[in-house]
Amino acid sequence: MRYMATYDLMETFRNTNQWLGASALSLASYPVFAMVPNPALQWMAAWGEVTERTFQRMVTKPDWGIHSFTCEDGKDHLVNIETVVEGDFGDLIHFQVMGRDTKPRKVLLVAPMSGHYATLLRSTVISLLPDCEVYITDWHNARDIPVSAGKFDIEDYTLYLVDYMRHLGPDTHVIAVCQPAPLTLAATAYLAGEEPEAQPRSLTLIGGPIDPDATPTDVTDFGNRVTMGQLEETMIQRVGFKYKGVGRMVYPGLLQLASFMSMNGERHSKAFSDQIQRVMKGEASDHDAHNRFYDEYLAVMDMTAEFYLSTVERIFKNCEIAKNEFTIEGKHVDIGKITTVAVKTVEGANDDISAPGQCVAALDLCTGLPDEKKASHVEPGAGHYGIFAGKSWRNNIRPLVLEFIDANAGPKPGGGAKKKTPTAQKSGKSPAQKAAK
Structure with a gap:
């Protein structure tokens, strides 16, 4: 109480x-x-x-604010934001540009779940809309999720990503930004071992802590300095009576915001x-x-306590992804099984959250992937935000990512026939989660 x-x-x-x-x-x-x-x-x-x-x-979920879009024909086309996969803890949404032919590049943006909503990537979405069919993970605020929905830790998060990739099909190109980079790599490896035909074409990891110890920062130092008991005692609270998730253990968004603000x-x-x-x-x-x-x-949004604590313990303290020791339901997820998915890493030279060296470590973990399917880029002078939403992203990184996508597009499914937009799917637990039980 x-x-x-x-x-x-x-x-x-x-x-x-x-x-x-x-x-x-x-x-x-x-x-x-x-x-x-x-x-x-x-x-x-x-x-x-x-x-x-x-x-x-502080308690208002921002609107995407993407209502229309000017296409190559010079006309403004309405943008319909549709949910294609529903889940208790997150949805997969699609930015459908009405009246426009389906773009051959199908991109899944994996948004961070680290205190802010997926709308943090609004400018990233807008920059990709001219050239891509854009899908994004829209994670829910834990305070609004009833306790009856169950737990949600990093294994559940990974299985949600597996479900999204499977739903979108093998002609998908995945871009993971910051926090989800390690788990997106694990989700790809999971598919490589369990369902190879459902793997995406390419995987771009932007500023993510694949190996937090490769280049220590204040974030990684904090994770190593405090004990799990201290974190649980000082950071975890139960949702109060005002919200649907009353009683759920969370890392509160307001507490996260206080930490953000105190840093500057x-x-x-x-x-x-x-x-x-x-x-x-x-x-x-x-x-x-x-x-x-x-x-x-x-x-800001609340994170489930089990997601926050398991992220700190397994990604930052035990470095399970960096050591290729990550497991789901006790089964090893071997990153070395990725043999066909092209992998690119992007880092900012001045990134003080996920410093250069942390993300590129993913390439060494992909031992089964030929060198011609690996790529990396370090953006000079760019900080953490700039590599996915700032001037560095718009002018330099975005063109490189699109070139990487095109270079690894492969043959079009069905002999180049126009592929229909996936139909909506609704579920509580992700199908991948159910299969893993």
């Missing part, structure tokens, strides 16, 4: 600050106060507006004080640079 009380206390604190912001904005905005111009009232209204928006965004506290404080000044002067807008960034940055 003490964990549940702590969770509700954090939510109460957030809710109270949202209410204080709204109250300050309403009070300071009374028309009668305009008769006596007072900078203090203007500041109070600006503070209230920024504060209300800030604390409200001075910079964030200045950003918010500057925004208050801009609101006072009438220079701010609903979609200005500050709001665009923080609307996404502040929107």
Whole structure:
């Protein structure tokens, strides 16, 4: 109960600050106060507006905001975001451009589940839409998943990816960004051993901790410094009474956000004080640079406790992927069995989260893969965010990834006939999970 009380206390604190912001904005905005111009009232209204928006965004799932798209014919085509595979802990969604012929490149983007929603890859999706049929993993917020849905650890996560790859078919090209890179590699190896015909054509791993010890960072140092008991005691709480997942053990999004903010506290404080000044002067807008960034940055989601703890223990502490010792339901997943899937790694030279050397380690693990199907790229001057969503991605990395996809496209299924979009599938547990039981 003490964990549940702590969770509700954090939510109460957030809710109270949202209410204080709204109250300050309403009070300071009374028309009668305009008769006596007072900078203090203007500041109070600006503070209230920024504060209300800030604390409200913490529990709001961002919208994709991709409504239409200009195609090669010069016309705007509507984008329909459809769910093709449903699951308790995540969905597979497709960005269907209406009225456009199906693109030959079918791309599965594996989004991180490390505190933020899949919308963190919004700009990545937009950059790929002109040339690809884009699918992405849309992980659910653990606070909204009833306890009756069961557990969700890194083995379950991997089996979800197996199910998505199997559903999309062997003409798929997978791009994993950051946290899911090790588990996406494991999912590919799982298919290589269990169902080789369902393997994707290519696998691109971007800034992921395949071997966290290859180049230590603050993230890996933290994982090695604390014990699992300390993590469980200080980071894990039970979802409070407000949400559907009441009673579920989670690593709360608000606690993660506090950690994120504390790493660059001075910079964030200045950003918010500057925004208050801009609101006072009438220079701010609903979609200005500050709001665009923080609307996404502040929107955090809870992770299941078993996923968070098993990630730290098995990926960072025990390095099961790096040592090729990862297992699912006690069965070894041998990365060396990948023999036909082309693998490319992408790293940022200035990445302080997954430093150069951590991701490229995947190529050494693919002992059964010929050298001509391996590739790597280190982007000069790029940080972690830049290698999948920034200028480095748009100008340099994206073209290289598309070239890699084309070079490993292989023969089109069915002699080049147009392939229909996969039909929607609904399930609780992933079929791959059920098969592994």
